[in-house]
Structure formats: structure tokens, C-alpha cells
Amino acid sequence: MALLLRSVARQGVCLSKAQFSVLYRHAAPMGTTAKEEMNKFWAKNSRLNRPMSPHLAIYKWSVPMLMSITHRGTGLALSGGISAFAAAALVLPGNYPYYLDLIHSLSVGPVLIGLAKFGIAFPVSYHTYNGIRHLVRSMIRLESVCVLLSSVSLFCDLNSCFADIQLELFLFLMPLLLCFSAGISAKASGFQR
Template identity: 45%
Template sequence: MAAALLRNVGRQNLLAKHKAVFCVVKPSGPMSTEQAYQHMDEFWKKNRRLNRPLSPHLRIYKPELPMMTSLAHRVTGIAMALTVSGASIFFFLAPGDYEHYLNFVQSLDMGPVIITAAKYIITVPLAWHYLNGIRHLSWDWAWGFGLPKLYQTAYFAILLTLIVSSVLVFGFK
């Protein structure tokens, strides 16, 4: 009981002595437009004086492999979701059936280079998203967080994506 009383009295004395440090009161009312522009001008002058970049992502963050693989994982996921949704809506609303459109594509008589490129365009995002997703799941199990492991698993996922895509492209006729 005495200790709690001493602690409370000491805390009040400390706050009273250092009121300027602990209790800085700033006006909390709305700013006028002029005050906002003045505040913004002071902010940018300070940044120029300290030689800070105006857009830090352009000068500070260099694209590195872990960041780019994560970005590619997100982009492929969004692209596949939009593609599957769009194709589903198209085939639901379009006249004719799937066989009609398959025959139409076959009648275009495209060369083997175009067909192989189209197969890669379809299989690479699918393989990448699946394999890199396994890599992301390993992080959920707290494996592979060290920087050397991040790079090793990224290179492995890229290599395995190319292998799996090639098997899918050339394995089925």
C-alpha cells in the first residue's frame, strides 16, 4: 500500500516537473486552407533541406528477387482470377457452345510457334503461382526466412516453373 502511494506521488511530481516534455498540447481544431498550405510548404521545405527524395520508392527500393517474386505471385493470382472469371462469363453469355469456339480456334490454322507461345503464356503463370504458393506456405510453417534461403527458394521456384511449364507445353499434344 505504501509502495503504491509512493509510486503515485512520484509519478505526479515527475509529470509536474517535466510538464513541457510530457504534455505538449497542440490545437486539434480544423485547419483553414491557408494553414494547411503553410503546413504543407513547411513539410516540403524540411524535406528539401534534409535532402530527402520526393518519391522514396524511386531511389531507395531497388527491385530485389524476393520482392519481385512476391509481386509476380500476386500479379499472376490476380490475372488468373480475372481470366477465369472473364472466360466463364463470356462462355455463359456467348451464343454457341465450347466446341464451336474450339473449332473456330482450330480453323485459324496458326503456326506451331504461335501455338507453343500461347501454351507458355497459359502454363507459366499457372505453374509459377502454384509453385511459389508452396514457397509462401513454407513461410507459414516458419521455414526459409533467412536471406540465403529466400534467394535459394526463389531461384528453385523459377527453375521449377520453367521445367513444369515445358513439360506441360511439350508433354500434351
């Protein structure tokens, strides 16, 4: 109804204000367009030297933020890799053993083989363990940032020289420990699922 009233008032169908004062009272005049408003917004922000929002320099990097970014990145890498492998299997001539023999015939050093294995294993393991950890935390309602930070500080000291090894152990053991602790607390309270 408001759209109809507004369009009638804008088109000048109402000739006398006295007769159609109800229509004029509810009609909103359109003084500016969206493009003009956008230009005013950007002119004001550039005049005040404001950065484009969201600006990454204003965020304090935290462990949950890094874990979320890494989880999304590994998910993209996995889905992209699987899609590329499937497309290559459909498009390229030959069969799987031919390409496997081709890879075996390449003379690459052990460092490159190790990097390739890590490049395949890291996204799979990190995304899997982080997904399991997230599901377990959701099931037993440990979703707050305080719980995540306390569990990180409990299982890995990020300032030590073994931080990356401890972080991997944390990501590997955390779902198991949460499942174990959930089972103990459920038995202690007499709650059976």
C-alpha cells in the same frame, strides 16, 4: 466526452472563462484545416525536390521482392483470366465446342501456339509452385529472408546463362526438397505429427 466539450467550446456557449475554465482548458483549437495541412506538406516537398513516396527508384530490387511481385501479378492474371472466361461463357452465344472449333480453324503458326501455351502455363505453374513453397516454409517456420536468399543461392546461380531454367527448377523442386527435409528432420528428432 472530449468531443462534446470541444463542440461546446467552439460554439461559444461558454460566455465567461472563469465559470467554464474546465471546458476551455480541455478544448483544442482548430487553427488549420486538413486541406491547408496537405497544401503545406506538398509545397514543402516540392520546394525540397522530394519525390512522391514511395518512389520505386529508392528501392534495391531483390529476389524476394521480385518473387512477391510476380506471385501477385500471376494471381491477378489468373483471376482476371478466369473471370473473363466465365463472363464470356455466360454472355457469348453458342457453346464450348463451337468456340473450340473456331480456335482450331485459325491458321496460326507454331510460334504463336507456343507463346499462347506459355502465357497460360506460366501463371498457373508459377503461382501454384510459389504458393506451395510459401505454405511449406510457413509450416516449418523458414520464413526469414536469410533462408530464402540462401536457398536461392544454393539452387540457382543467377549469373549463369541457365539462370531462368535453374530458377524454374528451383521453384519446382524447392517445395519437394523442403517437404523431404522436413520429413527427415522430424524423423531424426523423433517428432511425429
